[in-house]
Amino acid sequence: MNYIKKMLGHTQSPPRVAMAEIFxxxxxxxxxxxxxxxxHFKLLDRTALVMIIGSFGASAVLVYGAIRSPLAQPRNLIGGHMLSAAIGVTAFQLMGSLPWLSAALAVSTAIAVMHLTRTLHPPGGATAxxxxxxxxxxxxxxxxxxxxxxGLGAVVMLIVALLVNNLAPGRRYPEFWL
Structure with missing residues (x-):
């Protein structure tokens, strides 16, 4: 029964976010x-937009919407994406003929390595x-x-986060670098 009770949650929903924070x-x-x-459009390919990987959408939520989260800090943003990218490429090169296994290996190994290196950034799993x-x-x-x-996409998002997140008087980014 305690196992089932854990699934019910134990706290209330977070409070509403101020309009300035949303802005x-x-x-x-x-x-x-x-x-x-x-x-990407100016320097690389004008059609495929390979540089806009889906995991950057999730990173945007963290580095612009949850700026105080440990998961949104520069170390996590850059390290999480780059380590996970390396792991994902390696998994594909080793096991690409079995994409279901390669995918599972890439994501699970990326999570483990991000934990070990203190760079946990959930979008890194998607990057892998x-x-x-x-x-x-x-x-x-x-x-x-x-x-x-x-790497480049994460660095660009970090630069924008540093510039924009510190414009508003009530916002401060980052909480830590290393």
């Missing part, structure tokens, strides 16, 4: 994703998974995937 979260996420997309299931455009990047899109 700054929107501005930051808009600019962060837009700049990553613009860099995208390295496996991202298709030919991603697979052709090989280990370059670690730098572009994972």
């Amino acid at each position: 700054w979260s929107w501005i930051g996420s808009f600019l962060g994703i837009a700049v990553v997309g613009l860099i 998974l995208i390295a496996v299931i991202g298709g030919d455009a991603v697979h052709q990047l090989g280990y370059l995937y670690i730098l572009i899109p994972a």
